[in-house]
Structure formats: structure tokens, C-alpha cells
Amino acid sequence: MLRAQPMDDRTFANQYRIARVFEETRDISNALRLYAELHTARPDMAEISDGLFRCLYALKRYAEADTLLNQRLSREPETFDLYLNLAKVRSRLNKKSESLDAFAHAEKLIKGMGYFSSSLLIAQIMMDAGYQEETLEMLIRRRKTSEESDQFTREIAALYFKLSKYDDGTKEYLAMLHSNEQDLSYIEQGISRFTADSSVRRQIIKVVTSHIDIDKATPAELRLLGWCYGELKNYKGALQIFLKLDNLGVKNSSASAGGYELYQFAERIRNEGALDVAVMAYNEAIKRFREGAGNDPQRKYFVSMAELGALKTKEAYFRSLPDAPHDSLERLVSDYQNYASAQLQSDLAFDALLHAGELSFKVLHNYPIAQYVYENIISRSQSYTEKTRDAFFALEEIALAQDDLAAAALRLDNISAIIAKRRRPDDLETAKHIQLELARIDYFNGRFDSSIAKLDSIITDPNSDFANDAIALHSLITENTGNNPALKLFAKAELQSLGKDMNAALSAYRSIPETYPSATIADESVLRAVDILLQQKKPNDALVMLQNMQEKMTTSPLLDKAVFREAEITEVTLKDKPKAQRMYEDFLERFPKSSLTTEARKRARALRGDSF
Numbered sequence: 001m002l003r004a005q006p007m008d009d010r011t012f013a014n015q016y017r018i019a020r021v022f023e024e025t026r027d028i029s030n031a032l033r034l035y036a037e038l039h040t041a042r043p044d045m046a047e048i049s050d051g052l053f054r055c056l057y058a059l060k061r062y063a064e065a066d067t068l069l070n071q072r073l074s075r076e077p078e079t080f081d082l083y084l085n086l087a088k089v090r091s092r093l094n095k096k097s098e099s100l101d102a103f104a105h106a107e108k109l110i111k112g113m114g115y116f117s118s119s120l121l122i123a124q125i126m127m128d129a130g131y132q133e134e135t136l137e138m139l140i141r142r143r144k145t146s147e148e149s150d151q152f153t154r155e156i157a158a159l160y161f162k163l164s165k166y167d168d169g170t171k172e173y174l175a176m177l178h179s180n181e182q183d184l185s186y187i188e189q190g191i192s193r194f195t196a197d198s199s200v201r202r203q204i205i206k207v208v209t210s211h212i213d214i215d216k217a218t219p220a221e222l223r224l225l226g227w228c229y230g231e232l233k234n235y236k237g238a239l240q241i242f243l244k245l246d247n248l249g250v251k252n253s254s255a256s257a258g259g260y261e262l263y264q265f266a267e268r269i270r271n272e273g274a275l276d277v278a279v280m281a282y283n284e285a286i287k288r289f290r291e292g293a294g295n296d297p298q299r300k301y302f303v304s305m306a307e308l309g310a311l312k313t314k315e316a317y318f319r320s321l322p323d324a325p326h327d328s329l330e331r332l333v334s335d336y337q338n339y340a341s342a343q344l345q346s347d348l349a350f351d352a353l354l355h356a357g358e359l360s361f362k363v364l365h366n367y368p369i370a371q372y373v374y375e376n377i378i379s380r381s382q383s384y385t386e387k388t389r390d391a392f393f394a395l396e397e398i399a400l401a402q403d404d405l406a407a408a409a410l411r412l413d414n415i416s417a418i419i420a421k422r423r424r425p426d427d428l429e430t431a432k433h434i435q436l437e438l439a440r441i442d443y444f445n446g447r448f449d450s451s452i453a454k455l456d457s458i459i460t461d462p463n464s465d466f467a468n469d470a471i472a473l474h475s476l477i478t479e480n481t482g483n484n485p486a487l488k489l490f491a492k493a494e495l496q497s498l499g500k501d502m503n504a505a506l507s508a509y510r511s512i513p514e515t516y517p518s519a520t521i522a523d524e525s526v527l528r529a530v531d532i533l534l535q536q537k538k539p540n541d542a543l544v545m546l547q548n549m550q551e552k553m554t555t556s557p558l559l560d561k562a563v564f565r566e567a568e569i570t571e572v573t574l575k576d577k578p579k580a581q582r583m584y585e586d587f588l589e590r591f592p593k594s595s596l597t598t599e600a601r602k603r604a605r606a607l608r609g610d611s612f
Contacts, residue, residue: 258288
């Protein structure tokens with residue numbers, strides 16, 4: 001009886017406010033109840049009708065929503081929103097022709113400033129309804145009536161690609177590029193969205209390249225073509241494009257314009273692993289930089305950058321080889337040093353010397369040369385920089401590799417003295433690095449309590465870059481304090497493994513499980529010995545050690561790592577894929593909760609030939 005009474009303004013306003021709260025808190029059922037009552041009381045109020053429609057649509061009561069909209073259209077002026085909502089509802093009711101009629105009616109009601117945004121809104125809703133072909137027709141129609149001839153071209157091109165009409169889409173993208181060269185990056189991104197699937201990438205990009213005439217192409221079109229060749233991994237084809245681009249730059253500007261495109265191209269493909277083509281691109285860039293250096297002396301810096309890039313490319317090539325020839329690496333170290341000695345720019349010289357030092361130290365194990373190179377950086381430095389800091393720490397590592405702990409500590413004292421004078425906040429991390437290295441020296445010397453104290457000071461700052469390394473060493477020491485002789489032997493083996501004497505390190509690691517079979521560190525010693533055997537190309541000996549570990553250390557927490565490692569060696573080194581597959585499957589049965597389970601399952605599936 002109360003609801004049958006006319007609703008006064010105050011009650012109506014309160015009920016409307018409550019309905020909105022229900023809707024905003026996603027209590028749609030109660031919101032619908034109140035909106036329905038309010039609509040009955042005042043059916044001509046648009047805000048109430050809109051709320052009632054939203055609730056009906058959210059609850060998928062599309063037939064009632066359709067009825068409501070038809071009632072409104074019978075007594076209200078036609079509006080864009082009413083017809084757009086009607087189109088949405090009818091698409092949900094699978095009334096395609098009626099839905100398209102409503103979309104067309106909404107399209108006719110677009111006026112003024114909202115022309116572009118309203119058209120895109122219609123397009124989005126039509127796409128959501130699955131009307132892609134009709135959306136394309138609508139966008140083409142809207143473009144014809146637009147005051148801007150290229151309006152909607154981006155959307156039309158993307159939709160052509162979505163509908164697999166790559167030929168038409170490419171024409172649209174090239175029209176965009178012809179109109180505005182600044183759209184190049186957008187076009188590349190747009191094409192990339194549709195080339196994520198490798199099965200269609202080649203097809204799409206071949207269509208794009210077929211529409212560009214190299215001889216008549218604009219610079220922007222050539223850049224797009226070069227990008228396409230890069231996507232196809234046709235780096236030699238891309239190099240020809242960038243040579244042409246560079247020639248155009250010189251022709252349209254001056255000799256001082258040549259080289260830049262080629263240099264950027266060389267830098268990119270070096271990182272992508274196309275080392276042979278990268279060297280050719282660097283050499284061409286160097287030649288062109290030199291040709292223009294007479295008019296622009298600053299181009300000498302780019303010559304130096306390109307020369308350094310070429311050296312880094314050679315290094316990447318040698319490092320990619322299973323057995324890089326030592327004589328070639330030694331020549332490369334000399335090339336780096338000769339390059340550095342000729343450089344007035346210290347940043348490039350130090351970059352080259354750091355590469356020479358790392359090759360000498362980590363690859364060639366030529367400690368005298370490595371030490372000379374790093375000391376050269378320090379002697380040439382007029383101030384303390386990141387590169388001189390790296391040189392000091394490298395010299396400390398070289399001292400450790402030579403089992404000279406006193407010299408290593410002295411190198412750290414040198415850095416400490418420098419940063420103590422500077423007193424800069426950015427040196428705090430360096431101070432933690434020094435503490436970590438001093439803790440390692442204590443550990444190698446068997447002074448475990450002193451090492452723990454230093455590690456504790458690092459661990460207190462979990463945001464430090466060195467916190468994880470400190471935690472790992474701290475755990476290693478604390479978990480093995482019950483058997484100091486075994487831990488000292490392990491530390492000695494670890495120190496020896498830093499240097500050349502890998503046989504001594506292997507012997508020490510092997511002796512731990514034999515001499516101290518109950519030591520906690522025994523299982524880790526086996527895994528370290530396995531790593532050395534693999535470095536020495538003795539995979540069968542490594543497998544024997546892993547099998548013995550599984551037989552004798554049945555309660556080891558590292559047993560899952562041993563089983564996984566055995567399967568990995570069988571797969572990667574011995575290339576026995578059927579056997580490796582069975583071993584991974586056995587691992588999954590034995591260790592279902594291991595942290596390596598995901599990787600083991602992935603490898604087993606790959607070996608089995610599963611496709612996803």
C-alpha cells in the first residue's frame with residue numbers, strides 16, 4: 001500500500017541515491033529493484049531509465065532491456081546513446097540485421113566535436129559483437145565523409161591485418177607512411193602485433209616488402225623495409241637497405257652525414273647475434289665516418305665507437321665457438337690494447353681495456369697480461385670512476401686466482417682508502433662489496449667467525465646488491481660449522497677452482513666425501529667436482545660421481561639436483577635424448593615437489609615432441 005502512494009521528491013531522491021550506491025558497489029540485483037520502482041514512479045526521467053538499462057544489461061536481461069529502449073525511443077528524441085545501446089542489446093539477442101540497423105542509425109546521429117571518438121566507440125562495440133567486416137565498411141565510410149583524409153587509416157589498417165587481409169592492410173600502412181614519416185615506429189609496432197605468431201610472420205612481412213620498390217622508395221619506406229628484413233633475420237638484405245639509406249643521406253646532405261644509419265644497424269644486429277654482417281656494417285660505417293671527418297672533426301669519435309664495436313663483435317664471435325683458438329684471442333687482446341693506446345677518449349679506451357682484461361683473465365687465464373691491463377686503467381685514470389673501481393676488484397680477483405690472499409686484501413685496502421676520502425653516498429654499495437670480498441678472504445683463510453661477522457653487516461641491508469651473495473656464503477659457513485676440517489678443505493678447493501689448477505681443486509672436492517662422508521658439505525663437494533669434470537670434457541666421469549652420490553647419500557637434500565644434473569648431462573653433452581627423456585620422467589616421479597620439477601617437465605615434453 002505504501003508503494004502504491006505517489007513518491008514525493010525527497011523520498012525519490014533518497015531512493016535514487018541508494019540505487020546508485022547499490023550499482024557502484026556491484027549489488028546489481030538490489031539496484032535493479034530500486035531503479036524499477038523509480039522508473040514506474042517517473043518513467044520520463046532519463047537518468048532513471050539509464051540506470052535501469054545498465055542493470056538489465058549487466059544481468060543479461062537483454063529482452064527487457066530491448067523493450068525499455070523501444071519504449072524510450074517512442075516518447076523521447078532520438079539520441080546517439082539510445083541507438084548505440086539498442087545496437088548492443090540486439091547484438092546480444094543475436095539479431096544481427098536489427099543490430100546493424102541500430103548502429104547505422106547511431107552513426108547518422110554523430111555530430112560536431114565527437115565525430116572521431118564517437119565513430120571509434122561504434123567500431124569498438126561492433127568489434128566486440130563480432131561484426132569485423134561491417135566495422136571495416138563503417139570505418140571506410142566514415143573516412144570518406146571526414147574532413148581529414150587520413151582519419152581512421154590507423155584503425156582500418158589494423159583491422160585489415162586482423163582479418164588477414166595483409167595486402168590491403170599494407171597499402172593502408174604505406175599510405176600512412178607516405179603522408180607522415182613520423183608514423184614509422186607506430187607502423188612497425190602495428191605490424192609486430194600481428195607477427196607474434198611465427199607461422200604468419202614470414203607471410204605478412206613478405207607482403208609488406210613486395211609493396212615497396214627499392215629504387216623508388218622514400219627513406220622512411222627503406223627503413224621499414226630494413227626493419228622487415230631484420231624481422232625475417234635476412235641481415236644481409238637489411239645491410240643493403242641501410243647502405244642505400246646511408247647513400248641517400250650523403251646525397252641529400254653532405255659527406256659528413258654518412259655512417260650513422262649503418263652504425264646503429266651494426267649495434268642492433270650485433271646484439272641479435274648476426275656477427276658476420278655486423279662486422280661488415282661496422283667496417284662500412286668506419287669508412288664513411290672517416291670520409292666525412294675532414295668536414296666534421298667530431299666524427300672521429302664515431303670512428304672510434306665503430307672500431308670498438310667491430311672489436312666487440314669479433315670477441316662475441318670467438319666466445320660463441322666451442323673451442324675458440326687461443327692465438328686469435330691473444331691477437332684480439334692486443335687489438336684492444338692497441339686501440340686503447342691510440343684513444344684520447346678515456347671512456348672508450350677504458351671500455352676496450354676492460355674487455356682485454358676480462359679475456360686475459362677469465363678466458364686465457366693469462367694473469368700477468370690481465371694484471372697489466374687493469375693496472376693500465378688505474379694509472380690512466382685521472383679520477384675514481386666505475387671503470388677504475390671495476391679494475392681494482394678485477395685485480396683482487398686475479399690475486400685470489402693466484403692464491404695470494406694478502407695481495408687481494410691489499411687491493412681492497414686501496415679502494416677503501418679512495419672512498420674514505422670521497423665520502424659519497426654512492427660509495428656505500430662499494431663499501432659493502434669490499435666487506436663481502438674481505439669476508440671471502442677470511443673464509444678462504446679458515447677464519448669463519450670473522451667472515452660471519454662481516455657478512456652479518458651486509459645482510460642487515462636486504463636491498464643491497466650483495467645481500468644475496470652474503471646470505472649464500474653465510475649459510476654455507478653456518479650449516480657446516482660442526483665439521484671445520486671439511487669446510488676448510490672445501491674453502492681451499494673453491495679457492496683453487498678460481499685459478500688455473502683445476503686438477504688440485506678437483507682432487508680436494510673429491511677427497512671431502514671420502515675423508516668426511518658424514519659432513520654436510522660432502523654432497524655439495526660432489527656437485528662442484530662434477531662441474532669441473534664437465535669443464536675438462538669428462539662427462540662420463542661426472543656421471544659416475546653423480547651415480548655414486550645417489551647410491552651413498554640417499555638422505556642428501558641435494559639428491560634431486562644430482563638426479564636432474566645426470567639427466568641434463570645425458571641430454572646436452574652426450575646427446576642421448578631418448579635416455580634423457582626417461583631420466584627426466586623418472587625424476588618427476590621421484591621428486592614431485594622439487595624446485596626443478598617445472599624445468600624437468602618442460603624438458604621431458606620437449607624431448608617427447610609434445611606441441612602446444
